Amino acid sequence: MSNDYQQERLRLGKELRSLQADQVVIAHRIGEIEERLTILNEIDMASQESACHADSCTTGLWPEEAEAIRASDKLVTRESPLEDKYELFIKLFSGRPDVHAMRWRSGEAYSPDCANLWKDAICCKRKDVRGEVKCSECKHRVYAPLDLALFKAHINTTDEGRKTVLGAYPLNAEDNCKFIVADFDGKLKKTKTNKARATEEVDEDASQRAKTIAAAFRTTCLDAGVPISVEISRSGKGYHVWLFFSDWVPGGKARRLFTALWTKTMDESPGLDFSVYDRFIPCQDTVSNSGLDGGIGNLVALPFQGEVGRFGFTVFLDAEFRPYHDQWE
Template sequence: MATDNLSNTSAEIEKINLRLQALEEEKSRLLSQKAELESATPELTVRPTTLSTKEKVALFQELFVGRDDIFAIRWENNAGKSGYALACHNEWQAGLCNKPKIKCGECSNKAFKSLDTRAIYNHLSGKQTIGLYPLLRDDFCQLLVADFDKSDWQQATRAFINVCDSLNVPYAIERSRSGNGAHIWIIFDNKVLAKDARRLGFDLMDRAMERYPGLSFDSYDRLFPNQDSLPSGGFGNLIALPLQYQPRQYGNSVFV
């Protein structure tokens, strides 16, 4: 009996030792991943530019392609509530605008403004903040954006871009309007099906989660476009364009 007890005790000790060894290996692996993520912190690079205002606006339009027949404008009321509304020539015009009883897309008097050079200039100069509709009318898109906006956004962003780097997927990191999040912009040379762009985004996210299992990725919010195809009677989700004037004064809504 004593021999059996001794044998059982030895077996338990051996299990504990094996478990401790496994934990040490796991700790070492996590510390290595942590160091890798910390070393990948993006740094703001300021480059002098000689582009004219007209050239800057043209470059912005070339990069951030979405619907050009509609766009949204950010609003904020005295209570601090904010949102986006479709830019319409008839907005709040008596006898023409029936908000909020009728949705803008269903209004017989809708006269949406085009996303033209003037609108982009007004966005960059602070006269308005534009929301872009990235899902085109033919269910194509020319950009993909991953949105991170909660407590672990910095770690999750680093994990995501590390995967992009490993697969040679070009990207640009925009610090969010609030400064407490990030948008990862992937710009395509040509139009691609939105479902294919989104499939790429989901694959990158899956790889990041597999590569960094110690991260919760709670900060991951969504992809833009947020749909594979246009919803009936709708335009799909909008995304705020970067380089918003007021947030830029605080180092936000800029690329880092």
């Protein structure tokens, strides 16, 4: 009789341990489901707010503002006057209004443009005053807003003087934005190691992976009712996925939306290589404590840059990832 009890105790102990293991698995699964439901709710709420005309040049705008643009004018095409193109450009790519970024002629870096740049006895970059202070600490630094002349230089396809390449800072002083961008980098470098030394070389396959991931993210967004637009980068190897808002929205809210969509993309395409994902721009929810260039945050290079646009770069792409025939229409 005693032996029977011992056997039953062992059996019940084994069942208990099995149930405890199942409990851990079930609790983990419940947590995953709750996380996914939160993501789906975020997407549903945001997609309702950003519903719009996805096939027009007003992609990403709310319906009422899209109608306002048409009523004001002006169907903008590549034959339209420069002023009409500038008006539409500012509506769509409106970042912080009091400052814009300029790409350095000597490399790939950008910095805030200054109204006192290269002015005699003022600009810290000049030889007569160089070394006194950094640009970010210069008392003569005056941010310069984007204007029609700069826009004209940016889209200019001829080689006149310095090649103007503009960037925008998405977050304004109140930490709101009118667009968000997902950046997929097709210029990844891989480390090649030998006995002598490790070297870095461009990963030639990264561009195709960036295209594949951008396409997957595009599909997730459109399936969720979030109307995005895809731009090919300046290098021609990466892609930017843009979402435009009709009004200023909190940067944190825009980032949560893209984070939810990105998580959904990864969940639905587990076999893809997501290493080409670089970042969302804006990169932070707030600039009040960022310390980046005095609290203006990260920048994004603006599309339609004339120098490389003539080769099919910094332009928007259709569903087949081919440049639209008329980028302005």
